[in-house]
Protein backbone atom coordinates (compact mmCIF):
# COMPACT_ATOMS: atom_id res chain seq x y z
CA UNK A 1 0.00 0.00 0.00
CA UNK A 2 1.37 3.42 -1.01
CA UNK A 3 0.67 6.05 1.61
CA UNK A 4 1.50 9.72 1.24
CA UNK A 5 2.07 11.22 4.68
CA UNK A 6 1.58 14.95 5.07
CA UNK A 7 2.60 16.77 8.21
CA UNK A 8 0.48 19.63 9.62
CA UNK A 9 0.42 22.62 7.30
CA UNK A 10 0.95 25.21 10.03
CA UNK A 11 4.73 25.17 9.82
CA UNK A 12 7.58 23.06 8.51
CA UNK A 13 5.30 21.01 6.28
CA UNK A 14 6.69 17.72 5.07
CA UNK A 15 5.71 14.98 2.65
CA UNK A 16 6.73 11.36 2.91
CA UNK A 17 6.08 8.29 0.87
CA UNK A 18 5.59 5.16 2.92
CA UNK A 19 5.06 1.72 1.44
CA UNK A 20 3.92 -1.05 3.79
CA UNK A 21 5.37 0.70 6.81
CA UNK A 22 8.70 1.45 5.11
CA UNK A 23 9.66 5.07 4.46
CA UNK A 24 10.96 5.40 0.91
CA UNK A 25 11.29 9.15 0.77
CA UNK A 26 10.66 12.04 3.14
CA UNK A 27 11.57 15.70 3.18
CA UNK A 28 10.37 19.14 4.17
CA UNK A 29 8.94 21.75 1.82
CA UNK A 30 11.47 24.28 3.13
CA UNK A 31 14.32 22.51 1.39
CA UNK A 32 12.73 23.21 -2.01
CA UNK A 33 11.11 26.60 -1.36
CA UNK A 34 14.26 27.79 0.49
CA UNK A 35 12.06 29.37 3.19
CA UNK A 36 12.86 28.08 6.68
CA UNK A 37 10.04 26.03 8.22
CA UNK A 38 7.88 26.64 5.15
CA UNK A 39 4.19 26.31 5.95
CA UNK A 40 1.29 25.34 3.68
CA UNK A 41 0.55 22.50 1.29
CA UNK A 42 3.91 20.83 0.54
CA UNK A 43 3.51 20.50 -3.21
CA UNK A 44 7.23 20.59 -4.01
CA UNK A 45 8.03 17.92 -1.42
CA UNK A 46 5.16 15.77 -2.79
CA UNK A 47 6.51 16.18 -6.34
CA UNK A 48 9.98 15.19 -5.13
CA UNK A 49 8.60 12.09 -3.39
CA UNK A 50 6.56 10.98 -6.41
CA UNK A 51 9.37 11.55 -8.85
CA UNK A 52 11.83 9.68 -6.64
CA UNK A 53 9.52 6.65 -6.63
CA UNK A 54 8.48 7.22 -10.26
CA UNK A 55 4.84 7.21 -9.22
CA UNK A 56 1.90 9.20 -10.56
CA UNK A 57 -0.44 10.73 -7.97
CA UNK A 58 -3.11 8.15 -8.77
CA UNK A 59 -0.78 5.42 -7.50
CA UNK A 60 -1.25 6.77 -3.98
CA UNK A 61 -3.76 4.65 -2.04
CA UNK A 62 -4.10 6.78 1.07
CA UNK A 63 -3.13 10.30 2.17
CA UNK A 64 -2.41 10.47 5.91
CA UNK A 65 -2.92 13.72 7.82
CA UNK A 66 -2.20 13.91 11.57
CA UNK A 67 -5.04 16.14 12.77
CA UNK A 68 -8.81 15.77 12.92
CA UNK A 69 -10.91 18.00 10.69
CA UNK A 70 -11.55 21.56 11.86
CA UNK A 71 -14.78 20.63 13.65
CA UNK A 72 -13.04 17.81 15.52
CA UNK A 73 -10.14 20.04 16.55
CA UNK A 74 -12.58 22.75 17.66
CA UNK A 75 -14.36 20.27 19.91
CA UNK A 76 -11.03 19.06 21.33
CA UNK A 77 -9.85 22.62 22.02
CA UNK A 78 -13.12 23.64 23.68
CA UNK A 79 -13.18 20.58 25.86
CA UNK A 80 -9.53 21.08 26.90
CA UNK A 81 -10.15 24.69 27.93
CA UNK A 82 -13.35 23.79 29.79
CA UNK A 83 -11.41 21.27 31.87
CA UNK A 84 -8.65 23.82 32.40
CA UNK A 85 -11.13 26.47 33.65
CA UNK A 86 -12.25 24.03 36.36
CA UNK A 87 -8.61 23.44 37.36
CA UNK A 88 -7.81 27.18 37.45
CA UNK A 89 -10.78 27.72 39.79
CA UNK A 90 -9.82 24.91 42.13
CA UNK A 91 -6.03 25.28 42.30
CA UNK A 92 -4.60 27.78 44.75
CA UNK A 93 -0.92 28.48 44.20
CA UNK A 94 1.04 30.06 47.04
CA UNK A 95 1.65 33.80 46.91
CA UNK A 96 4.59 34.46 44.60
CA UNK A 97 5.95 37.66 46.14
CA UNK A 98 7.71 36.07 49.14
CA UNK A 99 9.05 33.28 46.90
CA UNK A 100 10.37 35.82 44.42
CA UNK A 101 12.04 37.85 47.17
CA UNK A 102 13.82 34.70 48.40
CA UNK A 103 14.77 33.86 44.83
CA UNK A 104 16.37 37.27 44.29
CA UNK A 105 18.56 36.67 47.33
CA UNK A 106 19.81 33.44 45.71
CA UNK A 107 21.09 35.10 42.50
CA UNK A 108 24.84 34.47 42.38
CA UNK A 109 27.43 37.07 41.38
CA UNK A 110 29.04 36.11 38.06
CA UNK A 111 32.26 37.38 36.51
CA UNK A 112 32.98 34.93 33.70
CA UNK A 113 31.71 36.36 30.37
CA UNK A 114 29.09 34.39 28.43
CA UNK A 115 29.35 34.60 24.65
CA UNK A 116 26.24 36.28 23.24
CA UNK A 117 25.34 38.17 26.45
CA UNK A 118 26.53 41.70 27.20
CA UNK A 119 27.12 40.67 30.80
CA UNK A 120 26.81 37.31 32.55
CA UNK A 121 23.88 38.39 34.73
CA UNK A 122 22.09 40.09 31.84
CA UNK A 123 18.37 40.68 32.42
CA UNK A 124 15.68 41.54 29.83
CA UNK A 125 15.02 45.04 31.16
CA UNK A 126 11.93 46.50 29.47
CA UNK A 127 11.37 49.78 31.33
CA UNK A 128 9.28 50.63 34.36
CA UNK A 129 5.87 50.73 32.64
CA UNK A 130 6.15 47.33 30.97
CA UNK A 131 7.68 45.71 34.01
CA UNK A 132 4.84 47.04 36.16
CA UNK A 133 2.39 45.51 33.70
CA UNK A 134 4.19 42.13 33.82
CA UNK A 135 3.96 42.15 37.61
CA UNK A 136 0.22 42.73 37.44
CA UNK A 137 -0.68 40.48 34.51
CA UNK A 138 1.89 37.83 35.40
CA UNK A 139 1.70 37.46 39.15
CA UNK A 140 -1.01 39.58 40.79
CA UNK A 141 -3.60 37.04 42.00
CA UNK A 142 -6.69 38.64 40.41
CA UNK A 143 -5.13 40.52 37.47
CA UNK A 144 -3.17 37.48 36.35
CA UNK A 145 -6.33 35.34 36.29
CA UNK A 146 -8.02 37.90 34.11
CA UNK A 147 -4.98 38.06 31.79
CA UNK A 148 -4.67 34.26 31.66
CA UNK A 149 -8.34 33.87 30.71
CA UNK A 150 -7.97 36.37 27.90
CA UNK A 151 -4.85 34.70 26.59
CA UNK A 152 -6.61 31.31 26.64
CA UNK A 153 -9.65 32.69 24.80
CA UNK A 154 -7.47 34.34 22.14
CA UNK A 155 -5.38 31.17 21.76
CA UNK A 156 -8.50 29.05 21.22
CA UNK A 157 -10.01 31.44 18.69
CA UNK A 158 -6.80 31.65 16.72
CA UNK A 159 -6.24 27.89 16.75
CA UNK A 160 -9.78 27.15 15.59
CA UNK A 161 -9.45 29.66 12.74
CA UNK A 162 -6.07 28.16 11.80
CA UNK A 163 -7.47 24.64 11.64
CA UNK A 164 -10.25 25.89 9.36
CA UNK A 165 -7.69 27.52 7.07
CA UNK A 166 -5.44 24.45 6.97
CA UNK A 167 -8.43 22.28 6.19
CA UNK A 168 -9.30 24.45 3.18
CA UNK A 169 -5.69 24.50 2.02
CA UNK A 170 -5.26 20.75 2.44
CA UNK A 171 -8.47 19.90 0.61
CA UNK A 172 -7.69 22.29 -2.25
CA UNK A 173 -4.15 20.90 -2.61
CA UNK A 174 -5.35 17.30 -2.66
CA UNK A 175 -8.12 18.17 -5.08
CA UNK A 176 -5.56 19.49 -7.56
CA UNK A 177 -3.69 16.18 -7.36
CA UNK A 178 -6.88 14.13 -7.66
CA UNK A 179 -6.33 12.74 -4.16
CA UNK A 180 -9.16 14.40 -2.23
CA UNK A 181 -11.08 11.14 -1.82
CA UNK A 182 -8.08 9.35 -0.31
CA UNK A 183 -7.58 11.52 2.76
CA UNK A 184 -7.50 9.81 6.17
CA UNK A 185 -7.15 11.87 9.30
CA UNK A 186 -6.20 10.92 12.82
CA UNK A 187 -5.88 12.52 16.20
CA UNK A 188 -2.46 14.04 16.50
CA UNK A 189 -0.53 12.14 19.17
CA UNK A 190 -0.97 8.75 17.52
CA UNK A 191 1.20 10.05 14.69
CA UNK A 192 4.05 10.95 17.06
CA UNK A 193 3.68 7.67 18.94
CA UNK A 194 3.73 5.68 15.69
CA UNK A 195 6.89 7.18 14.24
CA UNK A 196 8.82 6.66 17.48
CA UNK A 197 7.67 3.11 18.17
CA UNK A 198 7.75 1.67 14.65
CA UNK A 199 11.23 3.09 14.06
CA UNK A 200 12.68 1.97 17.39
CA UNK A 201 12.99 -1.73 16.74
CA UNK A 202 11.89 -2.44 20.34
CA UNK A 203 9.45 -5.29 20.84
CA UNK A 204 7.88 -3.68 23.89
CA UNK A 205 8.31 -0.02 24.80
CA UNK A 206 6.77 2.82 26.69
CA UNK A 207 5.88 5.42 24.07
CA UNK A 208 5.91 8.98 25.38
CA UNK A 209 4.92 11.93 23.21
CA UNK A 210 5.31 15.52 24.36
CA UNK A 211 4.57 18.61 22.29
CA UNK A 212 2.83 21.98 22.33
CA UNK A 213 -0.67 21.08 21.18
CA UNK A 214 -2.26 18.17 19.33
CA UNK A 215 -5.98 17.34 19.26
CA UNK A 216 -6.72 18.57 22.77
CA UNK A 217 -3.57 16.98 24.18
CA UNK A 218 0.00 18.03 24.82
CA UNK A 219 1.37 14.60 25.46
CA UNK A 220 0.51 10.95 25.68
CA UNK A 221 1.68 7.64 27.01
CA UNK A 222 1.12 4.40 25.17
CA UNK A 223 2.51 0.94 25.37
CA UNK A 224 3.87 -0.52 22.17
CA UNK A 225 3.88 -4.29 22.07
CA UNK A 226 4.28 -6.74 19.22
CA UNK A 227 3.75 -3.95 16.69
CA UNK A 228 0.56 -2.61 18.28
CA UNK A 229 0.07 0.69 20.08
CA UNK A 230 -2.27 1.04 23.04
CA UNK A 231 -2.93 4.49 24.52
CA UNK A 232 -2.74 4.61 28.31
CA UNK A 233 -2.88 8.30 29.06
CA UNK A 234 -3.46 11.67 27.42
CA UNK A 235 -1.80 14.71 28.96
CA UNK A 236 -4.36 17.46 28.49
CA UNK A 237 -3.63 20.77 26.80
CA UNK A 238 -2.91 23.51 27.99
CA UNK A 239 -0.81 21.63 30.56
CA UNK A 240 1.78 21.42 27.91
CA UNK A 241 5.54 21.24 28.30
CA UNK A 242 5.83 22.62 24.79
CA UNK A 243 3.86 25.74 25.75
CA UNK A 244 5.75 25.97 29.05
CA UNK A 245 9.04 26.14 27.16
CA UNK A 246 7.62 28.49 24.53
CA UNK A 247 6.90 31.00 27.28
CA UNK A 248 10.53 31.22 28.34
CA UNK A 249 11.84 31.12 24.77
CA UNK A 250 9.76 34.10 23.72
CA UNK A 251 10.36 35.98 26.99
CA UNK A 252 14.10 35.71 26.47
CA UNK A 253 13.73 37.29 23.03
CA UNK A 254 13.75 34.24 20.75
CA UNK A 255 11.27 32.67 18.36
CA UNK A 256 9.32 30.10 20.36
CA UNK A 257 8.80 27.60 17.56
CA UNK A 258 12.34 27.77 16.26
CA UNK A 259 14.85 28.69 18.94
CA UNK A 260 14.05 26.48 21.93
CA UNK A 261 17.52 24.97 21.51
CA UNK A 262 19.09 28.30 22.41
CA UNK A 263 17.40 28.17 25.81
CA UNK A 264 18.77 24.67 26.38
CA UNK A 265 22.24 26.05 25.68
CA UNK A 266 21.75 29.12 27.86
CA UNK A 267 20.36 27.06 30.75
CA UNK A 268 23.71 25.36 31.34
CA UNK A 269 25.21 28.69 32.44
CA UNK A 270 22.53 29.36 35.05
CA UNK A 271 21.59 28.05 38.46
CA UNK A 272 18.22 26.27 38.40
CA UNK A 273 17.87 26.60 42.18
CA UNK A 274 17.26 30.35 41.91
CA UNK A 275 13.77 30.03 40.40
CA UNK A 276 12.83 26.35 40.32
CA UNK A 277 10.74 26.63 43.47
CA UNK A 278 8.81 29.58 42.02
CA UNK A 279 7.91 27.61 38.90
CA UNK A 280 7.17 24.37 40.73
CA UNK A 281 4.83 26.17 43.13
CA UNK A 282 2.49 26.57 40.16
CA UNK A 283 2.43 22.92 39.17
CA UNK A 284 -0.14 20.53 40.56
CA UNK A 285 1.57 17.16 40.88
CA UNK A 286 -0.97 15.66 43.26
CA UNK A 287 -2.21 13.08 40.72
CA UNK A 288 0.50 10.64 39.77
CA UNK A 289 1.09 10.02 36.10
CA UNK A 290 0.06 13.52 35.04
CA UNK A 291 0.59 17.17 35.92
CA UNK A 292 -1.21 20.49 35.58
CA UNK A 293 0.51 23.85 35.21
CA UNK A 294 -1.35 26.86 36.58
CA UNK A 295 -1.79 29.64 33.99
CA UNK A 296 0.58 27.84 31.67
CA UNK A 297 -0.11 30.12 28.71
CA UNK A 298 0.29 33.32 30.71
CA UNK A 299 3.48 34.68 29.17
CA UNK A 300 3.57 37.67 31.52
CA UNK A 301 4.98 35.57 34.36
CA UNK A 302 8.04 34.54 32.35
CA UNK A 303 8.40 38.11 31.08
CA UNK A 304 8.48 39.34 34.66
CA UNK A 305 11.05 36.73 35.60
CA UNK A 306 13.17 37.61 32.56
CA UNK A 307 13.13 41.30 33.51
CA UNK A 308 14.01 40.79 37.16
CA UNK A 309 16.38 37.80 37.09
CA UNK A 310 19.48 36.89 35.05
CA UNK A 311 18.33 35.23 31.84
CA UNK A 312 20.68 32.30 32.51
CA UNK A 313 18.89 31.54 35.79
CA UNK A 314 15.47 31.90 34.17
CA UNK A 315 16.48 29.50 31.38
CA UNK A 316 18.02 27.09 33.90
CA UNK A 317 14.85 26.99 36.01
CA UNK A 318 12.55 26.33 33.04
CA UNK A 319 14.90 23.62 31.77
CA UNK A 320 15.10 22.05 35.21
CA UNK A 321 11.33 22.03 35.75
CA UNK A 322 10.80 20.62 32.26
CA UNK A 323 13.20 17.79 33.11
CA UNK A 324 11.57 17.15 36.48
CA UNK A 325 8.04 16.97 35.05
CA UNK A 326 9.03 14.87 32.05
CA UNK A 327 11.07 12.44 34.16
CA UNK A 328 8.29 12.07 36.76
CA UNK A 329 5.84 11.36 33.97
CA UNK A 330 8.06 8.74 32.36
CA UNK A 331 9.06 7.17 35.69
CA UNK A 332 5.48 6.74 36.86
CA UNK A 333 4.37 5.11 33.60
CA UNK A 334 7.41 2.85 33.59
CA UNK A 335 6.40 1.76 37.09
CA UNK A 336 2.83 1.06 36.04
CA UNK A 337 3.74 -0.85 32.90
CA UNK A 338 7.06 -2.42 33.87
CA UNK A 339 8.50 -1.15 30.59
CA UNK A 340 12.30 -0.88 30.38
CA UNK A 341 12.53 0.71 26.94
CA UNK A 342 11.34 4.23 26.29
CA UNK A 343 10.68 5.84 22.93
CA UNK A 344 10.07 9.54 22.54
CA UNK A 345 8.55 11.84 19.96
CA UNK A 346 6.92 15.27 19.79
CA UNK A 347 8.52 18.71 19.55
CA UNK A 348 9.52 18.80 23.23
CA UNK A 349 11.73 15.76 22.69
CA UNK A 350 14.01 17.92 20.54
CA UNK A 351 15.31 18.91 23.99
CA UNK A 352 18.50 16.87 24.07
CA UNK A 353 19.21 17.56 27.75
CA UNK A 354 15.75 16.40 28.81
CA UNK A 355 16.33 13.25 26.77
CA UNK A 356 19.59 12.66 28.65
CA UNK A 357 17.74 12.90 31.96
CA UNK A 358 15.13 10.41 30.73
CA UNK A 359 17.87 8.04 29.60
CA UNK A 360 19.41 8.31 33.09
CA UNK A 361 16.17 7.29 34.88
CA UNK A 362 16.86 4.17 36.88
CA UNK A 363 15.59 1.13 35.02
CA UNK A 364 15.73 2.62 31.50
CA UNK A 365 17.54 0.00 29.44
CA UNK A 366 16.92 1.51 26.04
CA UNK A 367 16.01 4.94 24.71
CA UNK A 368 15.03 5.90 21.19
CA UNK A 369 13.99 9.35 19.98
CA UNK A 370 12.41 9.73 16.57
CA UNK A 371 14.92 11.71 14.49
CA UNK A 372 12.24 14.04 13.07
CA UNK A 373 10.52 14.41 16.43
CA UNK A 374 8.57 17.61 15.75
CA UNK A 375 5.41 17.93 13.71
CA UNK A 376 7.47 17.57 10.54
CA UNK A 377 7.61 13.85 11.35
CA UNK A 378 3.91 13.36 12.03
CA UNK A 379 2.78 12.66 8.49
CA UNK A 380 5.41 9.92 8.31
CA UNK A 381 4.23 8.47 11.62
CA UNK A 382 0.62 8.27 10.58
CA UNK A 383 1.54 6.94 7.14
CA UNK A 384 3.55 4.18 8.83
CA UNK A 385 0.61 3.40 11.06
CA UNK A 386 -1.90 3.21 8.23
CA UNK A 387 0.31 1.08 6.00
CA UNK A 388 1.79 -1.06 8.74
CA UNK A 389 1.49 -4.77 8.09
CA UNK A 390 2.01 -5.51 11.80
CA UNK A 391 4.72 -7.14 13.90
CA UNK A 392 8.01 -5.67 15.02
CA UNK A 393 10.60 -4.74 12.45
CA UNK A 394 14.26 -3.83 12.63
CA UNK A 395 14.95 -0.27 13.65
CA UNK A 396 15.54 2.64 11.32
CA UNK A 397 18.97 2.38 9.68
CA UNK A 398 19.47 6.00 8.66
CA UNK A 399 17.51 9.13 7.76
CA UNK A 400 19.06 9.83 4.37
CA UNK A 401 15.57 9.88 2.89
CA UNK A 402 15.62 13.00 0.71
CA UNK A 403 16.73 13.63 -2.87
CA UNK A 404 20.19 12.84 -4.24
CA UNK A 405 22.00 14.23 -7.25
CA UNK A 406 24.40 12.61 -9.66
CA UNK A 407 27.95 13.59 -10.51
CA UNK A 408 26.90 15.38 -13.70
CA UNK A 409 24.51 17.62 -11.78
CA UNK A 410 27.20 18.44 -9.22
CA UNK A 411 29.77 19.17 -11.91
CA UNK A 412 27.41 21.40 -13.82
CA UNK A 413 26.60 23.45 -10.65
CA UNK A 414 30.34 23.98 -10.13
CA UNK A 415 30.89 24.82 -13.82
CA UNK A 416 28.00 27.29 -13.87
CA UNK A 417 29.62 29.15 -10.99
CA UNK A 418 32.98 29.15 -12.78
CA UNK A 419 34.64 27.29 -9.91
CA UNK A 420 37.94 25.48 -10.41
CA UNK A 421 37.68 22.12 -8.75
CA UNK A 422 39.82 19.04 -8.41
CA UNK A 423 39.04 15.37 -8.06
CA UNK A 424 41.38 13.98 -5.40
CA UNK A 425 42.15 10.30 -5.73
CA UNK A 426 42.09 9.50 -2.02
CA UNK A 427 39.21 11.80 -1.15
CA UNK A 428 38.74 10.85 2.52
CA UNK A 429 42.39 11.26 3.47
CA UNK A 430 42.66 14.43 1.37
CA UNK A 431 39.67 16.03 3.15
CA UNK A 432 40.86 14.77 6.54
CA UNK A 433 44.22 16.48 5.99
CA UNK A 434 42.51 19.75 5.08
CA UNK A 435 40.39 19.53 8.23
CA UNK A 436 43.44 18.77 10.32
CA UNK A 437 45.11 21.86 8.84
CA UNK A 438 42.19 24.04 9.97
CA UNK A 439 40.10 24.33 6.81
CA UNK A 440 36.31 24.69 7.26
CA UNK A 441 34.88 22.09 4.88
CA UNK A 442 31.27 21.80 3.74
CA UNK A 443 30.34 18.29 2.70
CA UNK A 444 27.59 17.62 0.16
CA UNK A 445 26.94 14.04 -0.89
CA UNK A 446 24.28 11.35 -1.20
CA UNK A 447 20.65 11.67 -0.16
CA UNK A 448 19.62 14.65 1.92
CA UNK A 449 18.84 14.10 5.60
CA UNK A 450 15.23 13.98 6.76
CA UNK A 451 14.60 15.95 9.95
CA UNK A 452 16.19 18.97 11.58
CA UNK A 453 19.77 17.71 11.81
CA UNK A 454 22.47 17.59 9.19
CA UNK A 455 24.11 14.20 9.60
CA UNK A 456 27.03 14.38 7.24
CA UNK A 457 25.50 14.66 3.80
CA UNK A 458 24.72 18.38 4.10
CA UNK A 459 27.18 19.29 6.87
CA UNK A 460 29.93 21.76 7.65
CA UNK A 461 32.92 20.07 9.31
CA UNK A 462 35.82 21.41 11.35
CA UNK A 463 38.32 19.99 13.81
CA UNK A 464 37.31 20.25 17.45
CA UNK A 465 40.62 21.25 19.00
CA UNK A 466 39.78 24.92 19.22
CA UNK A 467 36.98 26.04 21.59
CA UNK A 468 36.96 29.54 20.08
CA UNK A 469 35.50 28.12 16.86
CA UNK A 470 32.11 28.44 18.53
CA UNK A 471 32.47 32.20 18.39
CA UNK A 472 34.11 32.88 15.04
CA UNK A 473 32.39 30.21 12.95
CA UNK A 474 28.95 31.01 14.37
CA UNK A 475 29.63 34.66 13.64
CA UNK A 476 30.66 33.84 10.09
CA UNK A 477 27.53 31.73 9.62
CA UNK A 478 25.39 34.49 11.13
CA UNK A 479 24.19 32.37 14.07
CA UNK A 480 23.84 33.04 17.79
CA UNK A 481 24.23 29.84 19.74
CA UNK A 482 24.75 29.21 23.42
CA UNK A 483 25.37 25.52 22.93
CA UNK A 484 28.63 24.56 21.25
CA UNK A 485 28.73 22.86 17.88
CA UNK A 486 27.84 19.20 18.06
CA UNK A 487 30.47 16.54 17.39
CA UNK A 488 30.33 13.58 15.09
CA UNK A 489 32.20 10.64 16.58
CA UNK A 490 33.24 7.27 15.23
CA UNK A 491 30.84 4.60 16.52
CA UNK A 492 33.69 2.49 17.89
CA UNK A 493 34.96 5.40 20.00
CA UNK A 494 31.61 6.15 21.69
CA UNK A 495 32.50 4.95 25.17
CA UNK A 496 35.99 6.45 24.94
CA UNK A 497 34.31 9.85 24.46
CA UNK A 498 31.02 9.67 26.37
CA UNK A 499 29.76 8.22 29.63
CA UNK A 500 26.77 5.93 29.81
CA UNK A 501 26.19 5.50 26.12
CA UNK A 502 24.75 2.00 26.50
CA UNK A 503 21.07 1.92 25.68
CA UNK A 504 21.10 5.24 23.83
CA UNK A 505 23.84 4.68 21.24
CA UNK A 506 21.32 4.20 18.44
CA UNK A 507 19.45 7.38 19.45
CA UNK A 508 22.80 9.15 19.28
CA UNK A 509 23.17 8.24 15.61
CA UNK A 510 20.65 11.02 15.05
CA UNK A 511 21.98 13.60 17.54
CA UNK A 512 18.93 13.36 19.77
CA UNK A 513 20.49 13.06 23.22
CA UNK A 514 23.39 14.55 25.19
CA UNK A 515 25.94 12.61 27.24
CA UNK A 516 28.49 13.55 29.87
CA UNK A 517 31.88 13.70 28.18
CA UNK A 518 34.94 11.76 29.26
CA UNK A 519 38.24 13.50 30.06
CA UNK A 520 39.55 12.18 26.74
CA UNK A 521 36.75 13.95 24.86
CA UNK A 522 37.24 17.13 26.85
CA UNK A 523 40.92 17.23 26.00
CA UNK A 524 40.79 16.13 22.35
CA UNK A 525 37.62 17.87 21.18
CA UNK A 526 37.00 20.73 23.62
CA UNK A 527 35.10 22.79 21.04
CA UNK A 528 32.17 20.38 21.22
CA UNK A 529 31.90 20.21 25.00
CA UNK A 530 29.37 22.45 26.70
CA UNK A 531 30.03 24.35 29.92
CA UNK A 532 28.22 21.59 31.84
CA UNK A 533 30.55 18.93 30.42
CA UNK A 534 28.04 17.43 27.96
CA UNK A 535 27.92 17.05 24.20
CA UNK A 536 25.21 15.90 21.78
CA UNK A 537 27.05 13.66 19.38
CA UNK A 538 26.22 11.99 16.15
CA UNK A 539 27.70 8.52 16.36
CA UNK A 540 28.60 7.27 12.92
CA UNK A 541 28.85 3.66 11.75
CA UNK A 542 30.69 2.92 8.52
CA UNK A 543 27.81 0.96 6.96
CA UNK A 544 25.53 3.99 7.40
CA UNK A 545 27.69 6.48 5.53
CA UNK A 546 31.12 5.18 4.41
CA UNK A 547 32.34 8.39 2.72
CA UNK A 548 31.65 10.44 5.81
CA UNK A 549 32.97 7.79 8.21
CA UNK A 550 36.23 7.47 6.28
CA UNK A 551 36.94 11.19 6.64
CA UNK A 552 36.63 10.81 10.41
CA UNK A 553 38.76 7.68 10.44
CA UNK A 554 41.52 9.38 8.42
CA UNK A 555 41.28 12.46 10.62
CA UNK A 556 41.69 10.28 13.69
CA UNK A 557 44.92 8.87 12.24
CA UNK A 558 46.28 12.38 11.88
CA UNK A 559 45.03 13.94 15.10
CA UNK A 560 44.22 11.17 17.56
CA UNK A 561 40.68 12.50 17.83
CA UNK A 562 37.80 10.31 16.64
CA UNK A 563 35.51 13.36 16.52
CA UNK A 564 34.91 16.38 14.32
CA UNK A 565 32.50 19.24 14.66
CA UNK A 566 29.41 18.81 12.49
CA UNK A 567 26.98 21.65 11.89
CA UNK A 568 24.31 22.11 9.28
CA UNK A 569 25.27 23.37 5.82
CA UNK A 570 23.12 26.40 5.26
CA UNK A 571 23.29 30.15 4.89
CA UNK A 572 22.10 32.44 7.63
CA UNK A 573 18.41 31.79 8.41
CA UNK A 574 18.05 29.60 5.31
CA UNK A 575 17.12 25.94 5.40
CA UNK A 576 19.83 23.29 4.99
CA UNK A 577 20.96 23.10 1.36
CA UNK A 578 19.19 20.58 -0.83
CA UNK A 579 20.63 20.70 -4.37
CA UNK A 580 24.16 21.18 -5.75
CA UNK A 581 23.17 24.71 -6.78
CA UNK A 582 22.07 25.54 -3.22
CA UNK A 583 25.37 24.13 -2.00
CA UNK A 584 27.44 26.25 -4.39
CA UNK A 585 25.44 29.35 -3.50
CA UNK A 586 25.90 28.80 0.25
CA UNK A 587 29.59 28.07 -0.29
CA UNK A 588 30.14 31.21 -2.36
CA UNK A 589 28.43 33.25 0.28
CA UNK A 590 32.03 33.47 1.39
CA UNK A 591 31.73 31.92 4.77
CA UNK A 592 33.09 28.45 4.14
CA UNK A 593 36.67 27.68 3.14
CA UNK A 594 36.13 24.58 1.04
CA UNK A 595 33.41 22.44 -0.45
CA UNK A 596 33.60 18.72 -1.04
CA UNK A 597 30.73 17.78 -3.30
CA UNK A 598 30.55 14.15 -4.36
CA UNK A 599 34.05 13.40 -5.70
CA UNK A 600 34.92 17.07 -6.25
CA UNK A 601 36.87 19.39 -4.00
CA UNK A 602 36.94 23.16 -4.38
CA UNK A 603 38.47 25.88 -2.25
CA UNK A 604 36.84 29.23 -1.84
CA UNK A 605 38.65 31.81 -3.95
CA UNK A 606 37.94 34.38 -1.24
CA UNK A 607 38.86 32.18 1.67
CA UNK A 608 38.26 34.22 4.81
CA UNK A 609 41.11 32.86 6.88
Ligand SMILES: [Fe+2]
Nearest residue numbers: 211214347375
Ligand atom coordinates in the same frame (compact mmCIF):
# COMPACT_ATOMS: atom_id res chain seq x y z
FE1 LIG B 1 2.90 17.58 17.63
